[in-house]
Amino acid sequence: MREIFQATLRAMENGEPVAIATIIQGDTRWSVGAKMLVRFDGSTLGNFGDDRLAALALPAARRALNAGHAQRLAYKERAGAFVDASPLEFPDLEIFIQVFQPPPTLLLIGAGHIGEALVQFAKMVRWRVIVVDDRPDFITQTRLPLANERILVRYEPTSETLDSMPITITPSTFIVVATWGWDQPALRQIANSNAAYIGLVSSARKGIIIFRELIREGISADALARVHVPIGLDLGGETHTEIALSIMAEMLMVARSGTGTPLMQSKGSVVMKQATRGDKFN
Numbered sequence: 001m002r003e004i005f006q007a008t009l010r011a012m013e014n015g016e017p018v019a020i021a022t023i024i025q026g027d028t029r030w031s032v033g034a035k036m037l038v039r040f041d042g043s044t045l046g047n048f049g050d051d052r053l054a055a056l057a058l059p060a061a062r063r064a065l066n067a068g069h070a071q072r073l074a075y076k077e078r079a080g081a082f083v084d085a086s087p088l089e090f091p092d093l094e095i096f097i098q099v100f101q102p103p104p105t106l107l108l109i110g111a112g113h114i115g116e117a118l119v120q121f122a123k124m125v126r127w128r129v130i131v132v133d134d135r136p137d138f139i140t141q142t143r144l145p146l147a148n149e150r151i152l153v154r155y156e157p158t159s160e161t162l163d164s165m166p167i168t169i170t171p172s173t174f175i176v177v178a179t180w181g182w183d184q185p186a187l188r189q190i191a192n193s194n195a196a197y198i199g200l201v202s203s204a205r206k207g208i209i210i211f212r213e214l215i216r217e218g219i220s221a222d223a224l225a226r227v228h229v230p231i232g233l234d235l236g237g238e239t240h241t242e243i244a245l246s247i248m249a250e251m252l253m254v255a256r257s258g259t260g261t262p263l264m265q266s267k268g269s270v271v272m273k274q275a276t277r278g279d280k281f282n
Contacts, residue, residue, distance in 0.1 A: 004037045007045050008100055015105040015128040016040055017170050019061040023048060025094035040065055040170050056082060057095055064097045066194060068171050071097045103127055104172050104196070104255050109186045110179035111138040114201060117244035118176060119146055125252065132165055134182070155182045162186060169193040174251045176231070177201065184210045191223045197254050199231040199247060233260055
């Protein structure tokens with residue numbers, strides 16, 4: 001049990017979601033309260049002491065990780081096999097799968113001036129930050145001291161080839177592509193990921209060109225429709241820092257399921273209504 005909790009804490013520190021499957025109902029063959037941890041890559045810790053139960057819980061836990069919410073499994077045992085219990089049946093076995101989501105991770109691909117400001121904003125709201133760039137002097141400890149991880153990749157401008165980026169993308173990853181010229185190869189690698197958010201720092205015109213090329217390569221229009229371009233909320237920003245603030249605001253809106261509507265617009269009428277009526281406040 002202690003190993004599972006320690007592994008969960010390590011995963012949270014590394015920005016990796018995990019699921020813990022727990023037996024919450026069963027007969028004396030199984031220990032109620034027994035747990036199995038499932039990592040995002042499918043590796044596990046613990047197996048309830050019964051391979052059959054582990055085989056049931058593993059795919060369900062991976063589905064829960066991808067969906068980002070808990071699941072409750074109920075089974076009847078028939079002829080030595082487990083089948084789903086109907087809502088009207090009392091199950092022989094129940095397993096509860098709880099998902100532990102780490103704080104969001106900003107995966108910043110491209111560490112230019114906008115990216116440098118984004119790192120600072122993301123750390124202000126306590127996000128984990130990973131920065132990827134092909135320029136060694138752009139991802140130094142001195143330039144980006146707040147980044148949790150800095151990854152150097154190789155990009156060849158002549159052939160426009162980008163080595164596979166050694167990154168892990170999860171449903172709690174927010175990706176911003178802000179490169180100096182390899183945005184298309186970067187999008188090619190991440191467009192089909194399950195990231196919570198993908199944004200491209202680009203003009204609308206350039207975005208259209210990139211999307212057309214990627215669609216010709218076989219990337220689906222549905223996948224590219226998830227990419228935010230132009231990126232950020234309309235704050236009227238002009239400087240690199242102001243643009244970075246608008247991007248951070250949009251990502252926070254997505255992370256917290258906000259609307260982006262000014263609070264004055266949604267709440268202001270209520271305030272004025274109460275003020276003009278002279279109602280008492282409790």
